[in-house]
Every structure is written in structure tokens, then in C-alpha cells.
Amino acid sequence: MNPKRWTALIIALVLFVVSIGVNTVIFALKTTISANADAIIEEQSQKAPTKVMLAGDASKKIAYLKVDGTIQNVETGAFAIGYNHKNFLAQLEAVKNDDTIKGVVLYVNSPGGGVIESAEIRKKIIEMKEARDIPVYVTMGAMAASGGYYISAPADKIFAMQETITGSIGVIMQTINYQELAKKIGVRYENFQSGEHKDMLSPMRQVTPEERAMMQEMINESYETFVDIIEEGRGMKEADVKKVADGRIMSGTQAIKAGLVDEIADSEQVIKAMRTDFDLQDAQVIEFTDPATNWRSLFGMKAAEVFGPSLEERFMMKMLTNHNTPQMMYLYGDN
Numbered sequence: 001m002n003p004k005r006w007t008a009l010i011i012a013l014v015l016f017v018v019s020i021g022v023n024t025v026i027f028a029l030k031t032t033i034s035a036n037a038d039a040i041i042e043e044q045s046q047k048a049p050t051k052v053m054l055a056g057d058a059s060k061k062i063a064y065l066k067v068d069g070t071i072q073n074v075e076t077g078a079f080a081i082g083y084n085h086k087n088f089l090a091q092l093e094a095v096k097n098d099d100t101i102k103g104v105v106l107y108v109n110s111p112g113g114g115v116i117e118s119a120e121i122r123k124k125i126i127e128m129k130e131a132r133d134i135p136v137y138v139t140m141g142a143m144a145a146s147g148g149y150y151i152s153a154p155a156d157k158i159f160a161m162q163e164t165i166t167g168s169i170g171v172i173m174q175t176i177n178y179q180e181l182a183k184k185i186g187v188r189y190e191n192f193q194s195g196e197h198k199d200m201l202s203p204m205r206q207v208t209p210e211e212r213a214m215m216q217e218m219i220n221e222s223y224e225t226f227v228d229i230i231e232e233g234r235g236m237k238e239a240d241v242k243k244v245a246d247g248r249i250m251s252g253t254q255a256i257k258a259g260l261v262d263e264i265a266d267s268e269q270v271i272k273a274m275r276t277d278f279d280l281q282d283a284q285v286i287e288f289t290d291p292a293t294n295w296r297s298l299f300g301m302k303a304a305e306v307f308g309p310s311l312e313e314r315f316m317m318k319m320l321t322n323h324n325t326p327q328m329m330y331l332y333g334d335n
Contacts, residue, residue, distance in 0.1 A: 050063075056282050056285065060282075061100050065092070069109075071110055083113075085120075096127060103136075109141030115329060138155040140166060150330050162264050166251075167248055167249045169226060176203050189204040234259060
């Protein structure tokens with residue numbers, strides 16, 4: 001080879017080596033940043049950070065907590081967005097262990113969500129109340145339906161806006177069947193299974209009457225649990241609960257008539273009511289915050305911008321690759 005070709009070959013080799021080095025460094029940085037961000041988020045979650053909403057005596061506080069969004073235990077890493085289930089449970093635990101907190105105002109703005117997650121929140125609220133003997137007032141936002149009402153039921157008082165959508169008491173499980181569509185476009189589904197019902201709720205076949213009865217039994221069991229929760233939390237008779245526990249939604253005023261809500265009030269009025277009702281006029285009001293928010297912005301989003309796909313691309317990839325199985329939900333709306 002002539003000198004020019006040798007020079008070109010050497011330059012290409014150098015560029016190749018440099019490229020490998022740069023990619024290795026980028027991968028290492030990306031992994032380290034993501035891991036550090038998640039570690040910091042995890043550490044801060046355990047501390048359940050707060051900010052002062054209203055100044056007052058710090059030796060007797062009112063804690064303002066929020067459930068804002070669908071109640072599901074989704075990803076909580078550096079790129080997570082929305083309601084943070086793990087963090088909210090940590091907040092309830094922090095209240096239970098803080099002797100300076102004398103009352104809790106829980107803001108609920110949710111269409112509900114998972115049966116398991118809703119039960120976890122209710123259990124934590126009851127544990128907190130029993131351990132500390134402190135009052136819990138719920139203030140409902142635009143929507144506190146299904147699981148949103150389920151987690152509100154143990155409160156000492158429930159307040160809603162006149163326009164609040166609440167109720168939707170019941171359980172739902174949905175699946176999709178695209179068997180006919182598959183036939184039209186020539187898609188065949190080959191299945192190997194160990195038992196007759198192993199592919200129950202498969203999107204590629206009809207649900208049998210026997211399977212439908214099995215599923216309905218599961219739904220009915222969770223429904224009765226939901227009704228029991230309201231009976232216990234609201235001191236209502238089963239018959240009175242079931243009059244409105246047919247999945248219907250209600251406004252705040254309709255919910256008062258049904259016995260599901262106590263008063264019409266906004267969050268500010270609810271905080272004032274707790275201060276008055278429990279001699280906490282000079283109490284400091286603190287708000288629990290999601291510790292992951294700032295770290296996601298600092299580490300997660302910046303890392304994504306520099307080293308990886310955009311948030312929108314990540315969302316699309318997740319939607320395309322996740323296999324969502326049917327599950328029982330305390331949920332209102334077409335979600």
C-alpha cells in the first residue's frame with residue numbers, strides 16, 4: 001500500500017478506537033448518573049421531606065398530604081412521572097413516627113386505581129391513626145372516585161367541593177379480544193398450555209361461561225370488601241351503602257345526601273376546620289413533597305437529553321414493549 005492508504009488506515013483505526021472509548025465513557029456516565037439519581041431519590045424518600053405551607057408553632061403541626069393521580073405502583077426511578085406510590089406510603093409512615101404532627105389533611109384528586117395499592121394506603125392510614133390517635137380530614141379535589149373514595153373512607157371527616165366527582169363505588173376488570181381482527185389480517189395464535197384455563201382472558205379467544213362465572217366471583221368478593229370498608233369508615237348500614245354502590249358517580253352535594261361526604265369545603269377551609277376542631281389555631285401547616293421531582297429534573301431529564309432518547313420516546317417504547325395483563329381495579333373512567 002502507498003503512504004496515503006497507510007495514513008487513511010491509521011486515521012480510521014484511531015477514530016474507531018476513539019469512538020469505542022467515547023461510547024464507553026458515555027455509557028458509564030449514563031449508568032452512574034441514573035444509579036446516583038435513583039439512590040438519592042431512594043434516600044430522600046425515606047426522609048419524607050416537607051415544606052412549610054402556613055407558619056405557626058412547629059411543636060404542633062398539621063400535615064398536608066396529597067394523592068394526585070391514578071393510584072398505581074408504577075416506576076419510581078429517575079424518569080418516573082405522576083403519582084409516586086412508594087413515596088406516599090413513606091409519607092404516611094413519617095407522620096406515624098413524628099410526635100409533633102397533631103393532625104392530617106389528605107387532599108385526594110384521583111379516579112382511583114389498583115385494588116392492592118388502594119388497600120395498602122387504607123391500611124397505612126389506619127395504622128397511623130391508631131398509633132398516634134390523630135385526626136384525619138379528607139379534602140376532595142376535582143375527582144375522588146372509586147379507589148379515591150376507598151382511601152378516603154377511614155377519615156374522621158370527608159369534605160368535597162360541590163363540583164367534585166366522587167362515588168363510582170365498585171370493581172372493574174377489563175380485557176380486549178381481537179380474535180376476529182387477527183383472522184382478517186391472517187394472524188394465527190399458537191398456544192401450548194398445562195391446563196384448560198391457563199390462557200384465561202386471552203385476547204385471542206372468547207371467554208367461556210365457566211370462566212366468566214369465575215371472574216365474576218372474584219369481582220364480587222372485592223366489591224363486598226369495598227362495601228365493608230365504607231360501612232366501617234362511615235358508620236353506615238350495608239343496605240344504605242349498596243343503594244349507591246352500583247358504580248354511579250355523584251357530585252359533592254349528592255354524596256352528602258348519600259352519606260358519603262360530610263361537608264362542602266375547599267382545602268383552605270378544611271385546614272381551618274381542623275385548626276378550630278382540635279385547638280390547633282397556631283399550628284404550623286407543613287406539606288409533604290415528592291423528593292424525586294427535583295432529582296429527576298437535575299439528573300434524569302438532563303441525562304436523557306444528553307445521553308439517551310427523549311421522554312416522549314421512552315414513553316412510546318414503554319407502551320410498545322409492556323405486556324399489560326388484566327387486573328382488578330377500583331377505577332372510574334376509560335383508563
